[in-house]
Amino acid sequence: MASVLLLGAVAVMLHLASISAAQPDHGCKTHCGNVEIPYPFGIGIGCAMDQGFELNCSRSVDGNDKPFLLRREIVSISLSRGQSRALSRIPSYCYNPSTGTMDSKIWEFELSWPYRFSNVDNNFVTIGCNTIGYIYKTNGMTRDATGCVSVCGSPADLTNGSCVGVGCCQNVVPKGLMGYNVYFYDVDYVNKTRETNSWYFNPCSYAGLVETEAFIFSSDYVTTTRFNDTYNGRQPVVLDWVIGNATCEAARTNMSSYACRGGNTVCVDSSNGPGYRCNCSIGYQGNPYLSGGCTDVNECQRSPSPCPESASCENTAGGYQCSCPFGSNFSNETNTCTNRFIGVVIGLSSGIGVLFLASISVLLVQKWKRSTKKRVRKAHFRKNNGLLLEQLNSSDESATHSSKIFSLDELEKATDNFDSTRILGLGAHGTVYKGILSDQRVVAIKKSKMVDQIEIDQFVNELAILSQIHHRNVVKLYGCCLESEVPLLVYEFISSGTLSELLHGDQLSARSLLTWHDRIRIASEAASALAYLHSAAATPIFHRDVKSDNILLTDNFTAKVADFGASRSISIDETCVVTAVQGTFGYLDPEYYHTCQLTEKSDVYSFGVIIAELLTRKQPIFLNSRGEKQNLCYHFVRRLQDNTMMEIVDVQILEEGNDRQISEVAALARACLKHKGEERPTMKEVVHRLQLLRGKMSMKKNHELEVDNEAGPL
Ligand SMILES: *[C@@H]1O[C@H](CO)[C@@H](O)[C@H](O)[C@H]1NC(C)=O
Ligand SMILES: *[C@@H]1O[C@H](CO)[C@@H](O)[C@H](O)[C@H]1NC(C)=O
Ligand SMILES: *[C@@H]1O[C@H](CO)[C@@H](O)[C@H](O)[C@H]1NC(C)=O
Ligand SMILES: *[C@@H]1O[C@H](CO)[C@@H](O)[C@H](O)[C@H]1NC(C)=O
Ligand SMILES: *[C@@H]1O[C@H](CO)[C@@H](O)[C@H](O)[C@H]1NC(C)=O
Ligand SMILES: *[C@@H]1O[C@H](CO)[C@@H](O)[C@H](O)[C@H]1NC(C)=O
Ligand SMILES: *[C@@H]1O[C@H](CO)[C@@H](O)[C@H](O)[C@H]1NC(C)=O
Ligand SMILES: *[C@@H]1O[C@H](CO)[C@@H](O)[C@H](O)[C@H]1NC(C)=O
Ligand SMILES: *[C@@H]1O[C@H](CO)[C@@H](O)[C@H](O)[C@H]1NC(C)=O
Numbered sequence: 001m002a003s004v005l006l007l008g009a010v011a012v013m014l015h016l017a018s019i020s021a022a023q024p025d026h027g028c029k030t031h032c033g034n035v036e037i038p039y040p041f042g043i044g045i046g047c048a049m050d051q052g053f054e055l056n057c058s059r060s061v062d063g064n065d066k067p068f069l070l071r072r073e074i075v076s077i078s079l080s081r082g083q084s085r086a087l088s089r090i091p092s093y094c095y096n097p098s099t100g101t102m103d104s105k106i107w108e109f110e111l112s113w114p115y116r117f118s119n120v121d122n123n124f125v126t127i128g129c130n131t132i133g134y135i136y137k138t139n140g141m142t143r144d145a146t147g148c149v150s151v152c153g154s155p156a157d158l159t160n161g162s163c164v165g166v167g168c169c170q171n172v173v174p175k176g177l178m179g180y181n182v183y184f185y186d187v188d189y190v191n192k193t194r195e196t197n198s199w200y201f202n203p204c205s206y207a208g209l210v211e212t213e214a215f216i217f218s219s220d221y222v223t224t225t226r227f228n229d230t231y232n233g234r235q236p237v238v239l240d241w242v243i244g245n246a247t248c249e250a251a252r253t254n255m256s257s258y259a260c261r262g263g264n265t266v267c268v269d270s271s272n273g274p275g276y277r278c279n280c281s282i283g284y285q286g287n288p289y290l291s292g293g294c295t296d297v298n299e300c301q302r303s304p305s306p307c308p309e310s311a312s313c314e315n316t317a318g319g320y321q322c323s324c325p326f327g328s329n330f331s332n333e334t335n336t337c338t339n340r341f342i343g344v345v346i347g348l349s350s351g352i353g354v355l356f357l358a359s360i361s362v363l364l365v366q367k368w369k370r371s372t373k374k375r376v377r378k379a380h381f382r383k384n385n386g387l388l389l390e391q392l393n394s395s396d397e398s399a400t401h402s403s404k405i406f407s408l409d410e411l412e413k414a415t416d417n418f419d420s421t422r423i424l425g426l427g428a429h430g431t432v433y434k435g436i437l438s439d440q441r442v443v444a445i446k447k448s449k450m451v452d453q454i455e456i457d458q459f460v461n462e463l464a465i466l467s468q469i470h471h472r473n474v475v476k477l478y479g480c481c482l483e484s485e486v487p488l489l490v491y492e493f494i495s496s497g498t499l500s501e502l503l504h505g506d507q508l509s510a511r512s513l514l515t516w517h518d519r520i521r522i523a524s525e526a527a528s529a530l531a532y533l534h535s536a537a538a539t540p541i542f543h544r545d546v547k548s549d550n551i552l553l554t555d556n557f558t559a560k561v562a563d564f565g566a567s568r569s570i571s572i573d574e575t576c577v578v579t580a581v582q583g584t585f586g587y588l589d590p591e592y593y594h595t596c597q598l599t600e601k602s603d604v605y606s607f608g609v610i611i612a613e614l615l616t617r618k619q620p621i622f623l624n625s626r627g628e629k630q631n632l633c634y635h636f637v638r639r640l641q642d643n644t645m646m647e648i649v650d651v652q653i654l655e656e657g658n659d660r661q662i663s664e665v666a667a668l669a670r671a672c673l674k675h676k677g678e679e680r681p682t683m684k685e686v687v688h689r690l691q692l693l694r695g696k697m698s699m700k701k702n703h704e705l706e707v708d709n710e711a712g713p714l
Helices: 002-020 226-232 248-252 340-350 353-383 386-395 397-402 408-414 453-466 499-504 516-535 579-587 600-616 632-642 651-656 659-672 683-711
Strands: 054-059 065-069 072-078 083-089 092-096 101-105 115-117 122-127 131-139 142-150 168-171 182-186 204-211 234-241 265-269 276-280 284-286 294-296 312-316 319-323 328-331 336-339 423-427 430-436 442-448 477-481 488-492 551-553 559-561 621-623 629-631
Touching: 083 204, 101 182, 122 131, 122 142, 131 204, 142 168, 182 204, 204 226, 226 234, 248 265, 276 284, 408 430, 408 442, 408 477, 408 488, 453 477, 499 551, 499 600, 516 551, 516 559, 516 600, 516 651, 516 659, 516 683, 579 600, 600 632, 600 659, 600 683, 629 632, 632 659, 659 683
Parallel strands: none
Antiparallel strands: 054 065, 065 072, 072 083, 083 234, 092 101, 092 204, 115 234, 122 168, 122 204, 131 142, 131 182, 204 234, 265 276, 284 294, 312 319, 328 336, 423 430, 430 442, 442 488, 477 488, 551 559, 621 629
16 A cells, blocks of 8 residues: 555656656747747647646637637636636526427536636526526545525516526535536426416526626526627636645755746645645746746836835835935835934924923923022022022031021911911011921011112121021021012011010009019020120121010010011111101110111110110000100109109019119119210120129028018917
């Protein structure tokens, strides 16, 4: 068995060998009539690759040469499709009126190797009324069969062009079909009379394989014999052909028998049975069965040109190249020349461009708004010598910890945008807001009313010095903000209000919250703060606005001097106009009217007024019993001279203190209130005298306690 197969294989190979070397002889006819005959087909021995491809070229009745294969006329041959079109007789089944029987003309169609009926390009068609047409073939072990039923009652049922079962039906062709016999079955056969049967209008039925593309059903194919008359009773049918019986892969193993010749060829396995075909590679054309038969296609000569108009086309082996003018780039996807740069711009702006531009413009507007705001703030900052202060701060390590430049945003946040509910006090020289910083520190933020540039400059300078001063009786300056038009000051928040409020706040109440001891201590503390600033710093700092409003008190009545030097309520100009000092009139150093200058002794004078306030619990400018405005200072000094001072002293003090202490404090006030500055004591001396007094008072108190204790048990 194996040896038989082997022998068979050898025989096949030998056969292949004999054909493979063959190339057509020179002088072989390439045409027969109008039909081109390409190799491997040929007319006569030595012109075809194989017996199967040998054609007869005979003159037909009409006088034209026609190629014949298997006794059938060949209409065309396609190498690239591996197909030939042959004309095939159409089996018919006709009613013979003279005999009253059905005459059938069955044409067998047997193909031989290498041909098969194309299963793709042919259909099995049945034309007629009440007819079953079918083919049935046992091909060795396999059976090939197909068929369909065509029915119709009257000519009116027929639809021209529609082959879907009425007058005409069609079905697919099985793969690898190499021959067929047609069978007809007449549904009406049992009861054929002229009146009842379709043959009355349907003389013939037909069935067979036809080229799908060439066949269009016409309703008169049923009612006349036109279908048989076309092509003289024949119809084109498509035949697939192959080279050899092997696959491409197997065929390539023996190059001498391999039919695909030269370069630029491809081998194609048949989809309709065994065997292969050859084709030229993409970009090449010609005959793949001839050596060097596939030649390059010059795509550039195609009309229209494959390249864009502006580009030049260059033919390449198996292809072409489009070269766009300089600066532009060929895109084979759009088959256009695109300007490299403009392309990018257009691409960007057209695609996400609209979105992009929209968002950009929104961003720009926002940025512009923000930058304008920022610029304004920066301008204020520069105007407010922020840079100077920054420099000061950064040069002093310790200062950076104690004071800080706040941003306007930060303070706006801390004060709820300077909400009116946050106002702690409205003064002649500004508004004070309560604020809570991000670190939960409670602060007082003072918005000054300064607008004059010189004022601001001086303010900033003093601020720089103040920021470096730490005294337990000076309100701590946390920092400032210079981004607003007028500088903002950020102080520690002192909870219990001002000395003025505590002394004069509730005038009707007989007793102030402040005891005699408290008052002396407060005076002493305030004085020490003033003295410290008069002497401690390299350049003395004068408060310039000492008054009970500026002495703040903590929960336990510790004094904190506020607005130190920073708030310059008195505008010192050349004309010495003091209209702006209404609020602090009662404290103003009388020498100022002559010298137009505030000195450290001016602070001492103002402090004298505060002592007088503490003693009398009267405001610097007060209304007397007759409703007249009185200057406390003037009043107090006159009383001292008249020795009637005790009459205006606060009754609470008369109760709590003794005459000697009161007289001593009164004498200190008198010294501070001297008309001539030089006659007044310095702040340091004031502190000294107050501390001495405090010492004596506490000794006295202790002594009194002892006396009480001794007296107690008695
Ligand atoms: C290849 O084909 C040639 C010619 O047809 C033949 O002589 C040779 O034996 C074959 N070789 C093989 C390996 O099949
Ligand atoms: C070709 O023609 C010759 C003579 O006319 C005939 O004997 C032969 O069978 C024909 N071959 C084919 C394939 O039709
Ligand atoms: C052979 O090549 C041609 C042109 O490249 C193509 O149109 C055709 O489909 C190919 N045939 C097969 C069977 O691949
Ligand atoms: C045959 O046709 C006649 C009328 O022409 C009808 O009476 C009869 O039933 C038919 N027979 C069959 C089997 O259809
Ligand atoms: C059917 O249509 C074809 C062309 O579409 C035409 O040639 C033919 O005459 C038509 N037949 C009838 C019966 O109208
Ligand atoms: C079909 O046409 C051919 C050629 O004209 C003719 O010989 C044949 O008899 C016709 N068949 C029928 C059924 O008309
Ligand atoms: C291919 O096989 C068929 C039958 O199977 C045979 O008739 C034919 O000669 C073979 N062709 C070649 C080239 O081997
Ligand atoms: C198109 O241009 C880009 C850069 O400009 C380049 O990398 C690319 O190779 C060019 N493509 C063609 C087909 O010329
Ligand atoms: C364009 O060219 C590239 C490389 O030359 C190729 O990979 C791609 O398939 C081509 N695209 C089209 C649509 O021709």
